[in-house]
Amino acid sequence: xxxxxxILRSLRARLFSTVTTAALxxxxxxxxxxxxxxxxxxxxxxxxxxxxMHLLVSNDQSSMVSFLNGVLYANPPRAPIAWARAQxxxxxxxxxxxxxxxxxxxxxxxxxxxxxxxxxxxxxxxxPNPGEPWVFAQGKAFEADFQVVLGAQAARATGLKLxxxxxxxxxxxxSREGEHVHDEHKYEVVGILAPTGGPHDRAxxxxxxSTWVIHAQDRRERDAAGAHVETTxxxxxxxxxxxxxxxxxxxxxxxxxxxANLPQVFDMLRxxxxxxxxxPSDEARKLLVIVGNIDIVFRxxxxxxxxxxxxxxxxxxxxxxxxxxxxxxxLRVLGCSRPRIFGLVLTESAVLGVLGAAAGLVVSLLGARSxxxxxxxxxxxxxxxxxxxxxxxxxxxxxxxxxxxxxxxxAVMAYATxxxxxxxxxx
Amino acid sequence: xxxxxxxxxxxxxxPPALSIRGLRFRYVGAVDTPADxxxxxxxxxxxxxxxxxxxxxxxxxxxxxxxxxxxxxVDPAEGTVLVDGTxxxxxxxxxxxxxxxxxxxxxxxxxxxxxxxxxxxxxxxxLMFSSVPPAKHHDLAEAALSRLGITxxxxxxxxxxxxxxxxxxxxxxxxxxxxxxxxxxxxxxLDPENAEHAMDLVQSVCRELGAALVCVSHDPAxxxxxxxxxxxxxxxxxxxxxxxxxVASIAGGSR
Numbered sequence: 001x002x003x004x005x006x007i008l009r010s011l012r013a014r015l016f017s018t019v020t021t022a023a024l025x026x027x028x029x030x031x032x033x034x035x036x037x038x039x040x041x042x043x044x045x046x047x048x049x050x051x052x053m054h055l056l057v058s059n060d061q062s063s064m065v066s067f068l069n070g071v072l073y074a075n076p077p078r079a080p081i082a083w084a085r086a087q088x089x090x091x092x093x094x095x096x097x098x099x100x101x102x103x104x105x106x107x108x109x110x111x112x113x114x115x116x117x118x119x120x121x122x123x124x125x126x127x128p129n130p131g132e133p134w135v136f137a138q139g140k141a142f143e144a145d146f147q148v149v150l151g152a153q154a155a156r157a158t159g160l161k162l163x164x165x166x167x168x169x170x171x172x173x174x175s176r177e178g179e180h181v182h183d184e185h186k187y188e189v190v191g192i193l194a195p196t197g198g199p200h201d202r203a204x205x206x207x208x209x210s211t212w213v214i215h216a217q218d219r220r221e222r223d224a225a226g227a228h229v230e231t232t233x234x235x236x237x238x239x240x241x242x243x244x245x246x247x248x249x250x251x252x253x254x255x256x257x258x259x260a261n262l263p264q265v266f267d268m269l270r271x272x273x274x275x276x277x278x279x280p281s282d283e284a285r286k287l288l289v290i291v292g293n294i295d296i297v298f299r300x301x302x303x304x305x306x307x308x309x310x311x312x313x314x315x316x317x318x319x320x321x322x323x324x325x326x327x328x329x330x331l332r333v334l335g336c337s338r339p340r341i342f343g344l345v346l347t348e349s350a351v352l353g354v355l356g357a358a359a360g361l362v363v364s365l366l367g368a369r370s371x372x373x374x375x376x377x378x379x380x381x382x383x384x385x386x387x388x389x390x391x392x393x394x395x396x397x398x399x400x401x402x403x404x405x406x407x408x409x410x411a412v413m414a415y416a417t418x419x420x421x422x423x424x425x426x427x
Numbered sequence: 428x429x430x431x432x433x434x435x436x437x438x439x440x441x442p443p444a445l446s447i448r449g450l451r452f453r454y455v456g457a458v459d460t461p462a463d464x465x466x467x468x469x470x471x472x473x474x475x476x477x478x479x480x481x482x483x484x485x486x487x488x489x490x491x492x493x494x495x496x497x498x499x500x501v502d503p504a505e506g507t508v509l510v511d512g513t514x515x516x517x518x519x520x521x522x523x524x525x526x527x528x529x530x531x532x533x534x535x536x537x538x539x540x541x542x543x544x545x546x547x548x549x550x551x552x553x554l555m556f557s558s559v560p561p562a563k564h565h566d567l568a569e570a571a572l573s574r575l576g577i578t579x580x581x582x583x584x585x586x587x588x589x590x591x592x593x594x595x596x597x598x599x600x601x602x603x604x605x606x607x608x609x610x611x612x613x614x615x616x617l618d619p620e621n622a623e624h625a626m627d628l629v630q631s632v633c634r635e636l637g638a639a640l641v642c643v644s645h646d647p648a649x650x651x652x653x654x655x656x657x658x659x660x661x662x663x664x665x666x667x668x669x670x671x672x673x674v675a676s677i678a679g680g681s682r
Binding site for chain 2: 001002005006009012013326327329330331332333334335336337338339340419420423424
């Protein structure tokens with residue numbers, strides 16, 4: 001028999017109240033931790049967008065727009081870069097053996113999924129996550145024109161399988177009435193990628209030349225006043241050959257991911273008024289600062305739930321005080337001091353916080369796991385939530401401290417309980 | 428007989444179990460009490476070690492209040508209460524609570540057992556706040572319950588009969604071997620048979636321990652159980668007269 005026996009018996013005597021108040025704390029802690037875990041996972045997903053590229057060159061209005069369009073597939077870039085300029089960049093940049101300058105073109109879609117036209121190097125050289133190459137769940141990379149590779153989420157969203165043949169839609173919006181479909185040329189699905197957790201999962205990939213051809217087809221039919229004309233790569237002009245971005249990775253040493261000359265190259269490209277250069281990692285950081293306000297709102301909401309749970313603890317203990325005055329009076333008669341009574345009630349309140357925080361930790365881990373499975377099953381998104389021990393300790397500690405704080409009022413009531421009055425026989 | 432309940436020899440020179448002098452108490456804000464009237468006005472009362480005293484008196488004469496004053500649960504306006512030679516009201520806060528827990532055992536009309544705690548735990552609760560080493564708690568509690576005939580030591584009060592509950596309350600009151608046991612209408616909730624049995628136990632256990640017993644009761648059947656009986660109103664009057672005589676004698680002597 002010790003103080004803990006008294007505390008645990010008291011909690012057991014009010015089992016329903018104990019369970020509900022601890023559950024409230026658990027929900028608050030779990031909510032807070034899941035939010036923090038998902039925020040970190042979302043930040044990782046943003047950062048993963050650029051893969052292992054160092055720079056993105058485009059002709060967009062700004063570096064942020066360039067990042068949004070060229071990496072996150074927000075909209076089709078408005079102004080292209082001529083193929084000759086892209087080639088020139090490729091030759092002038094210090095790419096070495098392990099760098100790359102991969103041209104990309106955006107502007108078409110299929111069932112709302114953006115289509116990126118690029119070169120086979122996109123799969124052989126660019127790594128969607130640093131250190132992790134592309135993995136094909138099915139099939140292989142495109143090797144010829146009019147072949148298409150699906151990102152994991154795009155495959156799920158469209159229901160396409162290997163061997164299916166499709167026509168692309170001009171524009172990147174959801175299939176709207178009146179949108180032009182490039183139905184003169186069919187693309188065959190030759191590969192489906194494994195999830196990467198980045199924005200490329202919802203894209204489809206094909207060769208640059210096939211995209212140039214379908215747009216040249218439109219041009220030539222316009223020139224022929226709507227008459228049907230067959231168009232092949234041999235019909236392409238220099239004006240047809242254009243890209244909307246170039247993914248650049250400079251030569252690096254084996255032991256470093258960031259080349260020493262990156263700032264100089266960045267400055268050099270920035271001075272060219274015909275292009276816009278963006279550092280995807282910097283833009284991702286800026287974007288996270290912007291969306292950080294939403295994160296603050298979510299955290300504030302979780303904080304409100306946490307404070308509400310503390311208030312519920314206070315109310316539960318406060319209500320129990322009326323029934324416990326006799327018990328307190330008897331304990332006082334037996335020699336228990338006022339400070340010890342105060343400590344018993346405060347500890348009881350903190351124990352509710354500990355129970356809730358412990359349950360919240362378990363629920364948050366299970367909840368995060370469920371969210372991971374749900375995101376993968378429903379959206380093909382791969383997120384990797386992880387719980388930092390420091391964060392877990394801070395959140396759980398805050399819950400316990402709040403719970404203990406909530407016990408102050410009932411503890412003061414217990415401290416001030418008049419003994420003689422509460423020993424009288426009940427009427 | 429358990430070693431727990433061995434009689435304490437009372438070596439000479441030890442103070443009485445209870446010694447009251449000039450005790451006055453008034454409930455603050457009591458509407459039916461004249462401003463100059465005391466709820467308790469007790470010039471003196473001494474109870475020797477192992478002595479057993481029955482305090483009687485009509486309703487409202489302050490019997491329970493007197494026990495609360497003796498236990499240090501309320502503070503008097505004037506006067507001193509020495510329990511086992513210690514002025515309990517000179518102690519403040521935790522020291523007073525600790526002293527009460529170890530020197531005074533209390534038995535109540537409604538037993539006041541801790542609900543949800545077993546009989547054993549109710550007795551252990553008394554030891555928990557005492558200076559008895561924790562290693563001895565379990566043995567002492569079991570011995571006390573055994574002495575009082577409680578075999579279902581893990582039963583909660585709700586699972587015990589009224590008589591058994593009272594015996595658990597007695598075990599709890601005496602397990603710390605107090606110098607003084609205060610019993611407030613200890614048989615009021617019991618039928619005559621259980622009341623007699625309970626009082627047999629209370630008195631015999633106090634004798635075994637050498638603990639003084641101050642029992643407050645309305646029950647006429649209790650009268651024959653106590654050699655010393657005091658009526659609270661009369662006690663006030665008689666001790667007041669004795670004190671006045673004593674003062675006059677001292678005054679006369681000085682003249």
